[in-house]
Amino acid sequence: MKHDNLTEKALEVALKRAAPPLSRADKERVARVCDGLAGKPIERAPGFHHALTVAVLRVAACLVLAGSVFVLFKTLRPVPVSATPHLASIPHLRDIETWESAKIVTGILSNESSNLVSDIATLTTILNERSLAILF
Amino acid sequence: MAIALASNTESDLPQRQAMKAVANGDVQAFRIVVEALDPRLIRFFSQLGVPESDREDLFQETCLRLYRAVESYDPQRPFLPWALTIARRVMLNWHRACKPTVALEEADNIPARQRSPGAGAESDLWEFAHACLSASDYELLWLRYGEDLEPAEIAMITHRTSVHVRVLLHRARAALALFLKKDGCAHTLI
Numbered sequence: 213m214k215h216d217n218l219t220e221k222a223l224e225v226a227l228k229r230a231a232p233p234l235s236r237a238d239k240e241r242v243a244r245v246c247d248g249l250a251g252k253p254i255e256r257a258p259g260f261h262h263a264l265t266v267a268v269l270r271v272a273a274c275l276v277l278a279g280s281v282f283v284l285f286k287t288l289r290p291v292p293v294s295a296t297p298h299l300a301s302i303p304h305l306r307d308i309e310t311w312e313s314a315k316i317v318t319g320i321l322s323n324e325s326s327n328l329v330s331d332i333a334t335l336t337t338i339l340n341e342r343s344l345a346i347l348f
Numbered sequence: 349m350a351i352a353l354a355s356n357t358e359s360d361l362p363q364r365q366a367m368k369a370v371a372n373g374d375v376q377a378f379r380i381v382v383e384a385l386d387p388r389l390i391r392f393f394s395q396l397g398v399p400e401s402d403r404e405d406l407f408q409e410t411c412l413r414l415y416r417a418v419e420s421y422d423p424q425r426p427f428l429p430w431a432l433t434i435a436r437r438v439m440l441n442w443h444r445a446c447k448p449t450v451a452l453e454e455a456d457n458i459p460a461r462q463r464s465p466g467a468g469a470e471s472d473l474w475e476f477a478h479a480c481l482s483a484s485d486y487e488l489l490w491l492r493y494g495e496d497l498e499p500a501e502i503a504m505i506t507h508r509t510s511v512h513v514r515v516l517l518h519r520a521r522a523a524l525a526l527f528l529k530k531d532g533c534a535h536t537l538i
Contacts, residue, residue: 223525227493230473232395237386241404245386245411246379254370255416 360384360427368423370415378418382411388428388495389435395474395490396439397483406442410435429501432491436505480527485520492517 363384369377389410393403413434414421421430474494478486491502499517503510 219525220521223521223528224493226473227477227489228496231490231494232391232474234387234391237383238390241407242379242382242386244404245382245408248408249378249412249415250375252412252415254418256419 363427364423367418367421367427370418371421378411378415381414385411385414385431389431392432392435392490392495393439395478395494396487397478398439398442402442402446406435406438410438413438426501428495429497429504432495432497433505476527476531477524481520481523485516485523488513488516489520489524 363381366377366380370381386407389407390403393406394400398406410431414431417434421427474490477489481489488502488506491497491505492499497505499513500510502508502517503513506513508516
């Protein structure tokens with residue numbers, strides 16, 4: 213390990229020593245470059261106006277982004293679905309236990325069915341009468 | 349005598365003052381910058397594989413960019429890394445734009461660049477490194493030991509983090525040491 217460090221250090225020294233030395237500046241080349249630069253414009257550093265424009269652009273971009281996110285959330289929000297549609301005419305199954313007895317239920321249902329049967333019979337009779345009255 | 353231009357803030361003071369003067373309208377002060385950069389950038393381009401015929405063009409382009417961007421330079425910051433950053437970009441653009449000029453059938457006749465850095469021929473070490481290492485590793489080694497820049501300054505030039513540069517430098521040194529060892533030339537450096 214010690215030998216490796218020594219080698220690395222020696223390599224660093226050798227690389228520094230092996231770097232070609234700087235030559236003199238070529239006066240003709242310098243003159244050519246300076247002549248070539250004569251009359252060239254300097255790019256003005258961005259001033260206050262530029263900074264203001266950038267700031268306004270950033271604010272505008274933030275507003276657009278926020279608006280897009282708002283619209284996105286608005287459209288993608290799931291419509292809340294109520295747990296179970298409440299229909300007053302349909303008794304809940306859990307209410308069955310609260311009923312007093314099966315007998316009462318049977319009585320109520322049989323009454324309802326007999327009422328329905330009589331209603332249907334009445335309706336059929338009336339329909340028959342009316343339709344026959346049209347024919348004859 | 350060539351104007352020394354090092355990365356520390358004391359020795360590049362004339363260049364920083366000249367850049368400030370150019371920004372304030374004294375265009376003639378830019379000659380100081382050009383004179384200081386001439387040997388440094390010509391050697392930089394030469395070491396990184398730019399042929400002699402193109403070095404002056406790249407130097408001129410770099411100076412033009414430095415001149416144009418003079419107002420964006422902060423005189424509180426070191427001058428050389430900033431100049432080398434621009435020079436490197438110019439060189440990379442040139443590398444992308446230039447096309448191979450040697451036909452494939454003639455390529456075999458070109459002698460290999462790799463030469464062993466024999467005893468007493470330390471200047472061949474960079475040539476050997478250029479032939480053995482990747483362009484990226486070689487560039488980092490050159491910026492560190494050729495231009496004598498700190499890893500933080502190299503990081504700024506190459507758009508890497510300082511830690512990344514240190515790691516890459518370590519790997520490049522290790523690779524070069526391995527190649528030297530394989531070539532039997534390691535003993536000449538100790």
